[in-house]
Amino acid sequence: MEYDFLNEGTRTIPDTFYPVEKLQRFIHLGIVKSYAKGSAVILPGDKEYLLIYVLSGKVQINMVTEEGRQRLVYFCGKNGIMGRIFQTNNDNAYATAIEKCRVCFFSKEQLLTIFQTDCDIYFEIIKNGFSKTLYFMKQTVEMELYNPAVRIVRLLYGLCISNGIPVGDSYEVRLELSQKRISEISGVHFVTVSKVLAFLIKQKIIEKKKGKVIIHDLDRLKELTFEKRLF
DNA sequence: TCATTAAGCATCT
């Protein structure tokens, strides 16, 4: 299957990144486990496995500080990988299943066997890593240059460009995007997210329905991405 | 301008 690199390059939400489908063929070498929704897949300090591969469902990766504060890092869905190759002692990441899921754990020895069998996978894993790097580089710039309210607008605009499906004169972004999720992804407070969405809905620029966001006025939304501030 | 806190309402399970 040909992968959509362009879309990957303009990724707007940190989910799965570059899927490594080819790993499917090697899961018999690793250890496959199933997890119920809400259970812990990786605990802070877990160091046994270098690569964790999601076969189905979805996992959420968080980082936690010394004081116990936590922050979403990314989501990992089907064919996504959680690379733990360059772990240090203080990257307190943990992962929980946000959907019932199956994941496969690979040790260093198992990975070496896989690379020797199919070195393409090696590059696929590197691509996944760079995809994440690119996303977080963009995030750094985004955080530096735009204020929180405008970031929400930019997130919606980006989603429309990358995932928007034309329906009549509008576009639909078919994603389960609660305000809580938007808040977690963008780093903008949930109360502010609520205000920005209310503003956009009132101006009839967007509409929010169960499981989708409808963009009625993409031109206006684009204009707002250039604004210094919204309110 | 936005984060924080608090309080209240609606919907779902």
Place this chain on the structure above:
DNA sequence: AGATGCTTAATGA
């Protein structure tokens, strides 16, 4: 009844 999601208002940085 409790959890979840959203809104509004007050306050402070």
